[in-house]
Amino acid sequence: MRLAVYSRFLENAKQRGVVTISSGSIAEGTGVTPAQVRKDLAYFGEFGTRGVGYNVRELNGHVLRILGLNHKWPTVLVGAGKLGSALALYEGFLARGFHIVGIFDVDTDPVGKRFGSIEVLPVSQLEEVISKYNVQIGIITVPVAAAQDVGERLAGAGIKAILNFSPKVINLPADIIVRHVDFSLHLEVLTFNLARKVESKK
Template identity: 60%
Template sequence: MKTLKIPEATITRLSVYSRFLEQVDRKGVVTISSSEIAEGVGVSPAQVRKDLAYFGEFGTRGVGYNVKELLHQTLKILGLNQEWRMVVVGAGNLGTALCSYRGFRERGFRVVGIFDNDLTKIGKKIMDLEVLGTEKIPEVVKEKDVGIGIVATPADAAQETADILVKAGVKGILNFAPTILNLPEDVEVRNVDLSVHLEILTFNLRVERLKKMV
């Protein structure tokens, strides 16, 4: 197959291009060049072309890319021409925020269930959802055809939570807990570690400071 072995960085950028194209499209722009995309998202024009070329020939030589068409293609590549249903486990501040995060909805991700073990949280309403006990996870995952589980629990409950989600049948997990999850190979896991980002930031800030001292 041709689509195998695409750099993950390419997918990350594709996602960014895609949203940039939405912005541009909303402004009514019809055609765009690789350099304009590059300029808009902060990468090189060659990079944009190479990334797109992994998936096909979407442009016209001498002209550029049709914005609507390219937007459509990027969404399709990313699997966003369908709705993805998700559940959130952990109804703390973070879980609540993710549940109501507009950015998800805008890209076709819909939270259809939120769960917690804490009795004081069960029964609470978040958006149009009621917080349920974690024992209800399998039921909801099956009934609502949920593909993705979001782990927003404290670190020490994360593994257990992920196990329940996988057993219930989710295919992908987005993990916000600061732990490495141990899961079967066929489950896609992505870790979003908020303090790692801050730590890279502080590392770089220190390096900058050192450079200035030279």
């Protein structure tokens, strides 16, 4: 998503002390065409000044608000296996406002393990934690066989959006936003580009 990419670039510019920035610089720094940058930003109203550019802090504030990142998002994670453990400790989440307030497992083995300040809880306590912290986002990293059940349980407990790392498609009511992460998609972007390189050398 381009907005998320712009926001990372603006965050970085802010940290380097940049005060104003042109759409051309944003384009160059993000690999998006200047026309597309102007189109994307114009869509959200006029907050650039012709010839001066955008105020970095103000623009980033707008973009963060549109991304829904102007406040913190308590998040639960179900599945404390290898991938779940890696995500539980992933620093990038906290930096963007995602606070993991509960880690659960369907198995009893990992219960009681700690990741940072969070202890793995049995899945029976899922509803309690979701209600306590008013959680809207859930991350699923359970094995294929448990994915659909966990998805339904999260939806039933009031979760509105799910990031599903399990290789199984889960079917939930249409008002629940489900995004499926497929790691091989990332690799296919690489092979697509590698294949084009070979092609252009022929």
